[in-house]
Amino acid sequence: MKVGKSRFLLDKRPALKKLVGLLGETYPYVSILGTDVAGKTYRVTTTGIAVKGSDWLERGFVIRVHDGQRYFEYSFNEVDEDSLEGIAEYVRERTGSASKTIKELSLSYTSLTPPEEEKSEIDFEGEVAVLPGQTSPGEIIRKLSAIRDRAHAISEEIVNVMTLMENVRVSKLFVSTRKDLYQSYMWSQAALYVLARRDGITKYGIEGFSGLKGLEILDEMESKIDKVVDNARMLLSAGRIEPGVYDVICSPDVAGLIAHEAFGHGVEMDMFVKGRAKAVEYMDREVASGLVTMHDGAASAREVSSYVFDDEGTLAHDTVIIDGGILKRGISDIISATVLGTEPTGNGKRESFERKAYARMTNTYFAPGSDSLEEMIASIESGYLLENYYSGMEDPKNWGIQCVIAYGREIKDGKFTGKVVSPVMMTGYVPTLLKSISMVSGEIELSGTGACGKGHKEFAKVSSGGPYIKAKARLG
Amino acid sequence: MLEKIVKRLQKADINGWKIEEKFIEGQEYFFVKRELDLSRAKKVRHFDLTVYRDFYESGEKYRGSSSTRLSPTMSDDELQAAIDEAAFAAGFVKNPWYPLVSSSVERLGSHDRDLQELSSNAMEAIFKADNREGAWLNSMELFITRSSHRIINSEGVDVSYTGYRTYIETIVNASGKEEVELYDQLLLSLPEKRIIEERIHDLLAKAIDRSLAVSTPFLKAIPVILTGDPAKEVARYYLNQSSARMKYDRISQVEPGESVQGDERGDRINLSLVPDLEESYFSAPFDEDGFKLSRRDIVKNGLLAGYWGNLRYSSYLGVETTGSAMNFSLLPGSVGIEEMRSRPHLEVPNFSAVEVDEATGDFGGEIRLGWYFDGTKRVPVTGGSITGNLRDIESLYLSREVELESDYLGPKSMMIEGFNIAGE
Numbered sequence: 001m002k003v004g005k006s007r008f009l010l011d012k013r014p015a016l017k018k019l020v021g022l023l024g025e026t027y028p029y030v031s032i033l034g035t036d037v038a039g040k041t042y043r044v045t046t047t048g049i050a051v052k053g054s055d056w057l058e059r060g061f062v063i064r065v066h067d068g069q070r071y072f073e074y075s076f077n078e079v080d081e082d083s084l085e086g087i088a089e090y091v092r093e094r095t096g097s098a099s100k101t102i103k104e105l106s107l108s109y110t111s112l113t114p115p116e117e118e119k120s121e122i123d124f125e126g127e128v129a130v131l132p133g134q135t136s137p138g139e140i141i142r143k144l145s146a147i148r149d150r151a152h153a154i155s156e157e158i159v160n161v162m163t164l165m166e167n168v169r170v171s172k173l174f175v176s177t178r179k180d181l182y183q184s185y186m187w188s189q190a191a192l193y194v195l196a197r198r199d200g201i202t203k204y205g206i207e208g209f210s211g212l213k214g215l216e217i218l219d220e221m222e223s224k225i226d227k228v229v230d231n232a233r234m235l236l237s238a239g240r241i242e243p244g245v246y247d248v249i250c251s252p253d254v255a256g257l258i259a260h261e262a263f264g265h266g267v268e269m270d271m272f273v274k275g276r277a278k279a280v281e282y283m284d285r286e287v288a289s290g291l292v293t294m295h296d297g298a299a300s301a302r303e304v305s306s307y308v309f310d311d312e313g314t315l316a317h318d319t320v321i322i323d324g325g326i327l328k329r330g331i332s333d334i335i336s337a338t339v340l341g342t343e344p345t346g347n348g349k350r351e352s353f354e355r356k357a358y359a360r361m362t363n364t365y366f367a368p369g370s371d372s373l374e375e376m377i378a379s380i381e382s383g384y385l386l387e388n389y390y391s392g393m394e395d396p397k398n399w400g401i402q403c404v405i406a407y408g409r410e411i412k413d414g415k416f417t418g419k420v421v422s423p424v425m426m427t428g429y430v431p432t433l434l435k436s437i438s439m440v441s442g443e444i445e446l447s448g449t450g451a452c453g454k455g456h457k458e459f460a461k462v463s464s465g466g467p468y469i470k471a472k473a474r475l476g
Numbered sequence: 477m478l479e480k481i482v483k484r485l486q487k488a489d490i491n492g493w494k495i496e497e498k499f500i501e502g503q504e505y506f507f508v509k510r511e512l513d514l515s516r517a518k519k520v521r522h523f524d525l526t527v528y529r530d531f532y533e534s535g536e537k538y539r540g541s542s543s544t545r546l547s548p549t550m551s552d553d554e555l556q557a558a559i560d561e562a563a564f565a566a567g568f569v570k571n572p573w574y575p576l577v578s579s580s581v582e583r584l585g586s587h588d589r590d591l592q593e594l595s596s597n598a599m600e601a602i603f604k605a606d607n608r609e610g611a612w613l614n615s616m617e618l619f620i621t622r623s624s625h626r627i628i629n630s631e632g633v634d635v636s637y638t639g640y641r642t643y644i645e646t647i648v649n650a651s652g653k654e655e656v657e658l659y660d661q662l663l664l665s666l667p668e669k670r671i672i673e674e675r676i677h678d679l680l681a682k683a684i685d686r687s688l689a690v691s692t693p694f695l696k697a698i699p700v701i702l703t704g705d706p707a708k709e710v711a712r713y714y715l716n717q718s719s720a721r722m723k724y725d726r727i728s729q730v731e732p733g734e735s736v737q738g739d740e741r742g743d744r745i746n747l748s749l750v751p752d753l754e755e756s757y758f759s760a761p762f763d764e765d766g767f768k769l770s771r772r773d774i775v776k777n778g779l780l781a782g783y784w785g786n787l788r789y790s791s792y793l794g795v796e797t798t799g800s801a802m803n804f805s806l807l808p809g810s811v812g813i814e815e816m817r818s819r820p821h822l823e824v825p826n827f828s829a830v831e832v833d834e835a836t837g838d839f840g841g842e843i844r845l846g847w848y849f850d851g852t853k854r855v856p857v858t859g860g861s862i863t864g865n866l867r868d869i870e871s872l873y874l875s876r877e878v879e880l881e882s883d884y885l886g887p888k889s890m891m892i893e894g895f896n897i898a899g900e
Contacts, residue, residue, distance in 0.1 A: 053544035137565040243898030393829035397657040402828040402842035476898025
C-alpha cells in the first residue's frame, strides 16, 4: 500500500519556490530542503506502557545558499507567504555578520565553487504491506503485551521485558533553481529486550527488526521470543574471556558492525577533506582479504536508509567501496565532493532539518562469499562464534576499531563446547582484521535498528550487515 | 500557537495535559583548520505535548498518557487531529495512576547575550590556544544556542526560563611516529575563554603523547586510573543505580540504606544532584514536568540515601520527588592524582568510546591514549582494551582533585583494581 504524501510539503512547495527565487536575486546557488517526518513509538514493558511521537519526528526547512565563494545555511520551522521577504532578509544579514566576524578574527573561508546542478524532477511514494493507521493503538499494544507475556511465561528468571515498535513516514521536498524533488517512504523498527536475573547477576538478550516496512514488522517479533529469552538466561552463566588473539566467526550483524566502523566511517569523504582518513593513502591498494567486497548506498539495498535522493538533492547510488580486497572509492556529500573534485554519491544526510549535512553511511555491507557456516565452524581449532553487538566506535585516522559484542560461543576442534563468554570487546587495526578474513558465507542479512553518530552526535538512520565471516581478532 | 493548543486541549476528552514550548536560536561554525567551511543559523520553535487519560479497572485507578511534537506550522485541522490521536492512544495505555506537578508559576529571566559576540569569543579562545609545536587543530565545530523554555500544564504549572549552551567539537592532530588525532567535545553554558583555552592546550599535549605512543603491553593485576570523561561515566553508573525509574523498571537492585557499590576496598561514593551547576551546559531550574529543582544528596558514604526521579516514578516508589536534574556531583576522594601515579599503573584519559552498562555493570573501551608506568618510567600507550565489571572490582579510589566535565562535577581521576587489560 502507498505510504501517502505530505500535504504540508506539497502545500508549501509554491512558497518555497518563491523563496528560492527571492534569494536567487542575491546568491548564485539556492536550495531548500523541506522535511515532514511523522511517526509513533509504542513501548510495552513489564512495568509500563508508553505511546509517543517518534524521536525522528521533524517538520521544517533548511535553506542553503552559496554566494560564489562560500556556503551558508539557515534552519527554520515557521513560514508563511507573508514571511518570505523577512526570511530572505535574515539570510542576507546573517551571511554578512558571519563574514564580519571571520574577518575580525583574521580567519578565512574555504574557497568553494557552487554545485553544478542538472535539471531534474522526481515524485516518489513508497509502499508497505500494512499501514500503521490500519490498526488501532489498542490492538498494537495488545500484540506487544502478548509478546511480553509469552517471554515472561518461559522463565521466572525474567525480571523485565521490553517490546518496542516504531513506524516512521519520511517525506522530503528539495527545491532549487533546477531541481524539484519529492519523496515519501516508510521505515519501521522493532526491538525485543529481555532482562534476566539469577543470584543478583543481571544480563539481557536483545533482538532488533527493521526495514522499509509498516505494521507487518510486528509479525517478525513473535518468532524470536524463545531465542531472546534463551540468550538472556544463557548469559547469566557466561564467563569472561581470557584476553588474547583468537580465530573468530562473526555473525552477519557483527560483520555489519565491522563494515560500518572499519570502512564505513573510514571512507566518509568529509574526513578526506579534513585529512582525518587514513583511507586516502590507500586508494586502489589492498586493505582487506581478496574475499572482501563492500558496498554502501541508498540504492544498494532495501533497508531503513534506502531513499531516492539525499538531503542535498543528490540521487541515491550503489557505491562499491572495497572490491576484492582493494579500496576503490569513498562516499560523499556535495561540499566534500566539491573540494576533492569528485562526484557526490548521494550520502549527504542530516540528523534533521536543524543540522548540517555530512557524508554519512546508508546501507553498508559485505557482499556474500561461497563458504557455509558449518564449514567455518569445522575449520576452527580454538576460537569463538561472536553474535549480537551492543555498540561500536570508529577511528578513521588511525584505523583502530572498537566493537562491543554481546557474547562469544567457544569452539574447540571444530565443535561448540557449550562455554559462553560475555561481553566481548573486539579491538584492533582495521587492515589487519580485514586481511585476516579467510572464509565468507553465502547469504547476507542487513539490519537497521538504532542510530549511527558522527563522533558523538549527528544521529542518522543507517543499516549494516553481511554474511558470516571468519577472521582473526584481538578480544578482551 | 500555544493559546490555540490550550483552548483545544480544554475541550478534549482528557484528564490532564502538559506542554513544553522551546524556542531555540543558534549560530554554528564549521572549520577545517583555520578556514571556515560553512556557517549556519537556526531559529526553531517546538511544542511537546503530553495528554493524560484516567480510567478504572477492577477498582484500580490508572493513568494513560501519549505524547507528540506539534509544529508551529500545523493547520487547525492537523492540530485537532494530533490532539485527538494522542487522546485516543492514551486511553489504551494502562499505567498505575500518578499525579502531575501542580500550581507553580515562575518566570525566570536571563541576562540577554548576543550570540554573535559569544561565538566570536569562543572562536578567539579556540584559535588562540592552537599554538603548540608538533600538534595542531585539525577541525572544529562550534554551536552557540539560546533556548527559551516554557512549561505549562492542566494543573496550573506555568514556568519559564532561558539558558545558553556552548558545544565545541575539536579534532587535533600531532605528528610523531605517525600522524595521529584525538577527539574532544566540550560542553559549557557560556563560552568561558579560560576553560576553552585550557581544554585545547590539554588536548594538544595529549595528542603529542599519542603520536609517541607504543602499543599497550600485556598487563595483569595492575591498577587502572581513569581520568576525565571515563571517570565521569563510572560516576554516572552509580547515579543510574540510584534512579527511581531504574528501580521501578527492576534494573537497579539497590534499596535505600544499601550500598550502591560492591565489596571493593577504598573510597565510598557521595553523590548529589546539582541542578544549577555553574558553567554546566545542562543546568536548568525545572525538570521536564515543570518541577522546581534543588540540590539533593542521593548517596552518602556509598549508601543510597534516597532515589532521584520525576514525580511519576517517585510516586510509584512512594518516595519524595527530587525531579530529574541534569547535573550531578561526587565529593572528592582520599588520594591525590600524583599519589595514584606513584605506583605502577595504566592511566587512560581517552577511549574510543567508554561503555558502561547500567544493567549489568560491565565496563569496557578501546584505549586511544593511555600512560603506562612500570615503577620507573611513564610511557604513552595506545590500542588494546580495558574490560571489567563495576560490581566485581577489587578497589576504587577517588582523586582529591575535582573538575567539571559536561554534567559532572567530581573527582578528575579514579583508580580501580580488578579490570582486565587486553594488550599485546
